[in-house]
Amino acid sequence: MFADFDMSKKIYGIMAEFDTATEMVDAANEIRLAGYTKTDAFSPFPLHEIDEALGIKRSILPYLIFAGGITGLLTALGLVYFVHVLDYPIIVGGRPYFSLPSFIPPMFELTILFSAGTAVFGMLFLNGLPSPYHPVFNVPRFALATREKFFVLIEAEDPNYDYEVTRKFMESLKAQEVFDVPE
Amino acid sequence: MAEVGKYFVPQGMNRFRTVALGVGAIALLLWAGGAYFSTEQALRSWLLGFIFWGGITIGCLGVLMLQYLTGGAWGVVIRRTLEAGARTLPLVILAFVPIAIGVYSRSVYAWTHLPADDPAMAHRGVFMEPWFWILRTAIYFALFYVMQYLLDKWSVQQDKTDNVFDSERILEKASRFSGPATVIYSLVVTFAVVDWVMTLDAHWFSTIWGLLFVAGWALSCFSFTVVVMAYLSDKPPMDGILGKRHFHDLGKLMLALTMVWAYFNFSQFLIIYSGNLPEETSWYLTRMKNGWGYVGIILILFHFAFPFLILLQQDFKRKAKWLATLGIFILLMRLVDMYYQIAPAPRIAPGYENASLLHALSWLDFAAPVAIGGIWLWWFIGQLMKRPIVPIQDPFFESAVSHGKGH
Numbered sequence: 001m002f003a004d005f006d007m008s009k010k011i012y013g014i015m016a017e018f019d020t021a022t023e024m025v026d027a028a029n030e031i032r033l034a035g036y037t038k039t040d041a042f043s044p045f046p047l048h049e050i051d052e053a054l055g056i057k058r059s060i061l062p063y064l065i066f067a068g069g070i071t072g073l074l075t076a077l078g079l080v081y082f083v084h085v086l087d088y089p090i091i092v093g094g095r096p097y098f099s100l101p102s103f104i105p106p107m108f109e110l111t112i113l114f115s116a117g118t119a120v121f122g123m124l125f126l127n128g129l130p131s132p133y134h135p136v137f138n139v140p141r142f143a144l145a146t147r148e149k150f151f152v153l154i155e156a157e158d159p160n161y162d163y164e165v166t167r168k169f170m171e172s173l174k175a176q177e178v179f180d181v182p183e
Numbered sequence: 184m185a186e187v188g189k190y191f192v193p194q195g196m197n198r199f200r201t202v203a204l205g206v207g208a209i210a211l212l213l214w215a216g217g218a219y220f221s222t223e224q225a226l227r228s229w230l231l232g233f234i235f236w237g238g239i240t241i242g243c244l245g246v247l248m249l250q251y252l253t254g255g256a257w258g259v260v261i262r263r264t265l266e267a268g269a270r271t272l273p274l275v276i277l278a279f280v281p282i283a284i285g286v287y288s289r290s291v292y293a294w295t296h297l298p299a300d301d302p303a304m305a306h307r308g309v310f311m312e313p314w315f316w317i318l319r320t321a322i323y324f325a326l327f328y329v330m331q332y333l334l335d336k337w338s339v340q341q342d343k344t345d346n347v348f349d350s351e352r353i354l355e356k357a358s359r360f361s362g363p364a365t366v367i368y369s370l371v372v373t374f375a376v377v378d379w380v381m382t383l384d385a386h387w388f389s390t391i392w393g394l395l396f397v398a399g400w401a402l403s404c405f406s407f408t409v410v411v412m413a414y415l416s417d418k419p420p421m422d423g424i425l426g427k428r429h430f431h432d433l434g435k436l437m438l439a440l441t442m443v444w445a446y447f448n449f450s451q452f453l454i455i456y457s458g459n460l461p462e463e464t465s466w467y468l469t470r471m472k473n474g475w476g477y478v479g480i481i482l483i484l485f486h487f488a489f490p491f492l493i494l495l496q497q498d499f500k501r502k503a504k505w506l507a508t509l510g511i512f513i514l515l516m517r518l519v520d521m522y523y524q525i526a527p528a529p530r531i532a533p534g535y536e537n538a539s540l541l542h543a544l545s546w547l548d549f550a551a552p553v554a555i556g557g558i559w560l561w562w563f564i565g566q567l568m569k570r571p572i573v574p575i576q577d578p579f580f581e582s583a584v585s586h587g588k589g590h
Contacts, residue, residue, distance in 0.1 A: 048589055066495070093459055101456045104449065 010183040012135035013155040014166055015142070016175035021047055024150035027173040028053035031152060034169060038158035042136070042145040064122045065115045072114025076107040139179045153181065187342070190571035193418050200564045207557015214550040218281075223532050224545050226291040227525065229281050232552035234380060235403075235521050236559045237275040238396070242404030243268030244331055245368055245397065248361035251334075251354075257432040259583035260425060261408050262574055266338055267566035268404065269331045274562045276324050278555050282379075283320070286313045293529040294385035303385040311385070316378060323375045330364050341576050350576045372397050383528035387466045389455075395447045402440035403517050406510035409433050413507030415572065424573055426587025427501040434500025437513070441494060445487040469527050474540030478523045486516040518552060 018024040021043060031039055032055045041050045050056070080103045084090070089097045124130070136142050136153065145151050152175075154166055170178045218225035247265040250258025285291035294311060297304045309315050334357055341353040373393025381392050389395075412433070415421035455463045470479055490513055499505055526543050529535070535543065574580060 062497070093457070095459075101449075101453050104453070 011156050011163065012138075012181040012183045013153050013158075013161075014163075014170050015136065015139060015151050015153045015179045015181050016170045016173055017141060017144075017177045017179070018150040018152070019176055021049075021150055023174065024152055025049045025053045027175065028152055030173060031154065035160050036154050036158050036166075038155040038161075040153045040155070042142070042151040042153070044146055044148060044150075059126060061119070061122050061126060065118045068118030068122075069111045069115035072110040072112070073107050075114070076110035077103065079110075080106055135181050135183050138182045141177070141179070149176075187571055187575065190420050190573055190575055192415060192421075192568055192572050194568075195418070196564050196568060200561050203557045203560035203564070205557070207554055207559075207561060210550045210554035210557060214547060214554045217545075217547045217550060221545075221547070222285070222290050223530060225547050225551070226281060226285040227530075228545060228547035228551035229278075229285075229555075230291070230379070231518075231521055231525050231548060232555035233275070233278050233282060234376075234525065235518050235552055236271075236555045237278065238400040238517070238521075239403045239407050239559075240268055240271045240275045241327060241372065242400030242402075243408075244272070244327060244334075245365070245372070246401055246404045246408075247334060248330070248365045248368060249401075251358045251361040252365065254579070255432070256579075256583035256586035257429055257436070259577055259579050260429050260573060260587070261412065261433070262338070262577075263570055263572050264408050264411050264567065265404070266335055267563055267570075268407070270335060270566045271559055271562050272324070272328060272331050274559060276328075279320065279324070283317045286316055289313065290531065292382060292385075293531050294382055296531055297385060301385075311382075316382075319374065319378055323371050323378075326367065326371050330368065333360060338574065339570075341574060342571060344576050347578050351578045354578060369393065369397055372400070380524055383525060384466060386462060388463075389451050389466075391447055391451045391454075395444070395451065398440055398443040398447055399517065399520065402437065402444055403514060405433060405437050405440060406513040406517070409437065409503075409510040410507045410514075411567070413503040413510075416503045421572060424584050424587070425503070426584075426589070427503075428589055429587040430503050430506050431497070431500045434494055434506050437506075437510070438491065438494035438500075441487060441490045441513070445483075445491070469537070470523060473537060475523070475527050478519065478540065482516065482520055482523060486513070486520055490516075522548065 016027060018027060024041065024043065025047065028039070028041055028050060032053060037055070039054050041047075041054060043050070081098065084099075084103075085097045091097075092099075092102075095102070136151075141149070142151060152173075154161060154170065156163075158166075160166075167178065167180075214225060214229070218229075243265045247262065247269055250262060250265070282291060286295065289295035294303065295313060297311075299305065304311050337353050337357045341350050344350040344353065370393075373396075376396040377392055380396075381388065409430070412421070412425060412430070416425045416430075452467065455467060469475065490509060493499055493509060499509075526540075526548070527538070530538075577583075
């Protein structure tokens with residue numbers, strides 16, 4: 001299956017497998033305390049504790065969405081102002097050209113559209129998606145991450161990473177098994 | 184089985200009870216004195232207090248049914264508080280008596296003096312007779328009371344159960360009841376606020392009126408509940424029950440209702456603005472001139488924009504005291520909103536046509552809400568202290584508590 005697998009090849013990181021969420025969170029805590037920062041965890045269901053355990057900061061996505069919403073609001077205001085005041089002024093129902101109450105529905109709609117768009121595409125972008133290839137799938141047992149097993153990963157790019165030391169450290173975490181993840 | 188005794192709120196709340204009753208009684212005496220000299224103004228102000236505090240009571244009843252329908256940890260931890268709020272209903276019915284007398288003696292609503300051939304009177308017929316108006320309100324209160332009584336009865340039964348099956352059965356009964364009851368509730372609120380508030384200006388109408396109050400009263404209810412929860416959150420027994428996440432959830436609901444309130448209000452305004460028909464626009468024209476326009480702008484900025492931007496922030500919603508401070512602020516704005524709906528409406532007494540804000544504003548507008556509010560709070564705290572503060576036998580109680588401690 002992995003015909004080109006070769007130990008001399010570059011390693012993406014070292015991954016440990018656990019049977020339960022609690023064991024994984026405990027291990028993640030130790031990994032953070034050992035000073036590793038380029039880490040990741042994989043579980044079959046969302047685990048809120050893992051953010052704290054691995055020291056993952058809150059996403060900046062809410063701020064992006066707010067900025068997206070403001071952009072949508074101003075875009076709509078600009079659009080209706082351009083159309084109804086500058087480009088094609090026409091009197092409707094005896095109201096002024098710049099009739100703000102009638103402009104609010106499109107402003108509201110574009111605020112929603114832009115913030116929802118920012119939420120979806122910003123989430124994909126910040127998650128690095130779509131990602132057609134990811135080295136973790138080179139470990140056959142990783143398929144179980146969507147079913148019943150829990151995995152923690154330390155990337156080779158971590159400043160504290162040293163193959164021998166990190167591998168030994170991972171093995172000390174009472175993991176079910178420790179894998180080298182080929183690039 | 185859990186020990187019931189340790190789930191009562193601290194006796195320290197009695198202190199507030201005495202203060203509230205004292206302040207309320209003094210304000211009531213002042214109001215009664217004022218009512219002797221200017222009956223119409225006093226009853227108008229009383230209506231303001233009645234709609235504001237009655238709104239919290241009726242809002243609590245609505246949210247109580249809502250949380251039976253949706254489930255969720257937020258509903259479990261505030262359920263007993265909502266029930267205590269809904270149990271102030273007898274007081275609200277009592278507070279309606281002065282208004283009923285005012286309508287019967289034709290001394291509070293201007294429509295009681297309209298000529299019989301006025302279109303608003305001729306086409307509505309018996310609907311605009313004082314006796315029928317009072318009878319309708321009696322029916323609204325009877326329906327509210329049935330809902331409140333049954334939900335309360337089942338809650339008491341649930342507290343007395345000793346196994347999860349009985350408790351589950353009672354929860355299911357309350358949930359099944361709440362579905363159709365919520366539909367009836369929304370219809371009753373619509374009819375009630377059309378009678379109580381919209382008929383102040385008999386020639387004006389709005390079809391979103393009922394929903395405006397359903398949303399506004401739910402917002403009042405959540406703002407009030409958050410204040411109570413924040414007070415209890417650092418004292419036993421609630422310090423071991425309430426968590427940041429409960430306040431986060433309640434804050435999210437406050438945010439949603441702040442938006443819904445603005446959405447409904449703007450919908451009403453936009454439809455009238457677009458239609459541009461004299462019989463509809465007069466309502467807003469009155470409220471944009473002579474100083475009333477500033478009240479409208481205050482509502483846009485501080486009933487909507489300010490709470491909206493504050494509540495968008497996650498950190499704010501997770502801090503009980505901050506959220507409670509905003510809750511008090513929103514409640515004040517709710518009172519301003521009710522004043523904006525009620526005060527500029529036509530009056531029986533001459534000299535109030537196109538009256539300015541300063542001319543219409545009376546000291547009774549402060550005395551009446553304080554009078555009803557003081558007595559309301561005295562009654563509410565008494566009800567709150569009577570029962571355990573959380574439904575300890577509820578099958579979801581433990582998971583609701585652990586939800587609060589999560590992230």
